[in-house]
Amino acid sequence: MNLHELSPxxxxxxxxxxxxxxxxxxxxxxxxxxxxxxxxxxxxSRKRGFEGGQMPLHRRLPKRGFNNARFAKPDWTTVNLSDxxxxxxxxxxxxxxxxxxxxxxxxGRGLKVLGNGTIENALTIVADCFSESxxxxxxxxxxxxxxx
Numbered sequence: 001m002n003l004h005e006l007s008p009x010x011x012x013x014x015x016x017x018x019x020x021x022x023x024x025x026x027x028x029x030x031x032x033x034x035x036x037x038x039x040x041x042x043x044x045s046r047k048r049g050f051e052g053g054q055m056p057l058h059r060r061l062p063k064r065g066f067n068n069a070r071f072a073k074p075d076w077t078t079v080n081l082s083d084x085x086x087x088x089x090x091x092x093x094x095x096x097x098x099x100x101x102x103x104x105x106x107x108g109r110g111l112k113v114l115g116n117g118t119i120e121n122a123l124t125i126v127a128d129c130f131s132e133s134x135x136x137x138x139x140x141x142x143x144x145x146x147x148x
Contacts, residue, residue: 075108081134082117084125094126110148119143 019031033040049056077095083103087093095111098104104111113125115133122142130138130145138145 074110076110076112076129077104077106077108078112078114079104079127080114080116081119081137084119084121084123087121087123089121090123092124092126113138113145 017027017032018025019027020029022028030040038044049058051057079098083098084093086101086103087097091097095104098111110128112129113127113131113134115131115135115137119137119141123138124144124146125138126146126148128148130147135145
């Protein structure tokens with residue numbers, strides 16, 4: 001059997017309805033759209049959440065809570081220790097160096113180093129925040145964990 005010999009199982013693929021092909025087809029004249037009304041017109045598309053003019057559910061339900069964006073939890077750019085293996089021994093690594101190598105995305109409120117993985121080289125890592133395990137592993141490798 002070759003790829004060009006494959007075909008779907010008989011009866012598994014149905015052809016679409018041929019609409020607007022005369023009254024004998026059962027879907028002629030109005031093409032199954034009925035008479036008049038918004039849905040019978042061309043170009044009709046219902047908006048997401050539209051309920052026929054009734055107040056939509058997302059507007060009927062009460063809004064709760066408060067989002068104080070100014071004092072919200074910081075969205076850190078997180079990096080694991082295993083990502084620092086590509087840097088030379090003794091170098092200083094910060095957010096800009098990580099972004100240059102494509103290891104850190106667009107900065108949020110700061111850089112946080114997490115302790116996942118191991119670090120072999122003695123590096124000076126400059127970040128806004130370190131997890132306890134990351135700080136411990138950096139110092140055990142002979143490096144420094146500096147806070148911005």
